[in-house]
Amino acid sequence: MGTGSTALRAQEVHRLRSEISRMQRRRSDVPFLPLDPALEGLLPDPGLRVGSSYSISPSPSLLGALLAAPSQKGSWCAIIGMPTIGVEAMGDLGVDLERLILVPDPGPRWLTVATALSEVIPIIAVHPRSRVADADIARLNARLRDRGCTLLVTARWPQSEATIRVEEGEWHGLGTGWGLLSDRTVTLHASGRRFESGRHVRVQMPTSLGRVGAVPAPLRPVAPLHAPDRLAVAG
Numbered sequence: 001m002g003t004g005s006t007a008l009r010a011q012e013v014h015r016l017r018s019e020i021s022r023m024q025r026r027r028s029d030v031p032f033l034p035l036d037p038a039l040e041g042l043l044p045d046p047g048l049r050v051g052s053s054y055s056i057s058p059s060p061s062l063l064g065a066l067l068a069a070p071s072q073k074g075s076w077c078a079i080i081g082m083p084t085i086g087v088e089a090m091g092d093l094g095v096d097l098e099r100l101i102l103v104p105d106p107g108p109r110w111l112t113v114a115t116a117l118s119e120v121i122p123i124i125a126v127h128p129r130s131r132v133a134d135a136d137i138a139r140l141n142a143r144l145r146d147r148g149c150t151l152l153v154t155a156r157w158p159q160s161e162a163t164i165r166v167e168e169g170e171w172h173g174l175g176t177g178w179g180l181l182s183d184r185t186v187t188l189h190a191s192g193r194r195f196e197s198g199r200h201v202r203v204q205m206p207t208s209l210g211r212v213g214a215v216p217a218p219l220r221p222v223a224p225l226h227a228p229d230r231l232a233v234a235g
Contacts, residue, residue: 033123033150034069036094038214042190042201043162048123051145052161056125058154059166060085061205062188063125064093065212066152066164070123071096078103078117081110081127082154094211115140118149125152134158162192166205185215 032047048054048066056062067077067090076099079085083104091097101121106113107129114126118140137158144151153160168187186205191198204213 033075034073036065036069036212038203038212039065039188039201042164042188042199044192044195044199048150049161050122050148050150053141053144053151053153053157053159055157055160055163056152056154057164057166058127060089061093061184061186061212062164062166063152063154064090064095065203065205067100067123067125068094068212071099075099075122076101076120078121078124079126080114080117080124081106081129082125092209092211111136111140114151115143118143118147118151121149123150123152125154127154160192162190162195164188164190 031050032045033050035043035047048070054066056066063079063085067079071077072094077095078101080103085102085104087097087100087102090100101117103110103113103117110126110129111132114124117124140151141159143149151157156163165188166186167189170185184205186203188201188203188205189198190200202215204215
């Protein structure tokens with residue numbers, strides 16, 4: 001990496017730290033960040049545990065589904081190291097774009113950026129671009145607990161509260177040579193130290209409106225109505 005590039009990276013980190021100083025917030029006393037109602041039952045907690053980390057599938061739909069409820073409740077969110085993320089798709093999934101910070105390409109300093117933003121941003125999603133030393137991971141996890149920041153990592157992450165994966169996806173709307181993709185039904189699987197057997201929920205992600213929603217209950221067949229016997233007519 002050239003001297004000029006290094007200087008630009010240093011300037012960017014300095015700018016972020018300045019913004020962090022300006023936005024400095026108090027640690028949240030709320031123990032959980034909310035989940036979308038469609039994800040109810042996926043985790044043993046009522047939401048994402050504040051100060052913890054979660055390992056998730058690198059799925060934009062899953063990421064949007066997890067960020068939507070906190071952002072709608074007023075929490076700022078940050079996405080680090082995902083230059084191809086669709087901002088419009090995030091908005092369709094319910095993420096409040098006015099409370100979303102994007103750092104598309106932090107390069108090898110992604111961990112420094114994540115650590116800096118954890119000072120003021122309640123929930124951060126990051127796609128690691130390089131391996132991290134165990135000591136650096138331990139320091140970041142300690143910072144998350146201290147500042148009350150929740151981290152979503154699109155990779156395996158030591159000491160994660162849970163791992164959330166997208167499984168068994170099925171798109172709907174296409175026929176034989178005709179139709180348009182309308183919605184997708186997937187199974188979300190979560191497992192963690194406190195629930196090793198895992199939990200599953202079946203959701204539409206996205207729905208035909210682009211959001212996350214519960215899978216409609218199947219229609220139960222209705223027994224046919226029988227016509228009543230004809231009444232005997234008195235002679």
